[in-house]
Amino acid sequence: MKVIADLCVVPIGIGTSVSKEVAACERVLAEAGLKTKLHAYGTNIEGEWDDVFAAIKRCHEVVHAMGAPRITSTLRFGTRTDREQNIEDKIRSVEDKLR
16 A cells, blocks of 8 residues: 655754754655655655655664664555555645646
8 A cells, every 4th residue: 555654753862953863763764665755854755655754763763773662653655546646746735726
């Protein structure tokens, strides 16, 4: 099953800047072969259910290995069975209505 997810990983206990850890998570997602779109407060992820959720788990493992004693993440995700849809389709649908 395909899923589109929005993930925000927030390492806790490492200071105020978390860009190094976010970059490490972005590498994990890329290595998993997932389609992503980074935004100011997270990353949209598109792929097969098992691949997406395995990569999210791996993000936590990698960020913990970098020294983060705690991580809090928010995750929103959705699936469709009526038709295929990707990240760009969802964005384009709203942008079309703004014109």
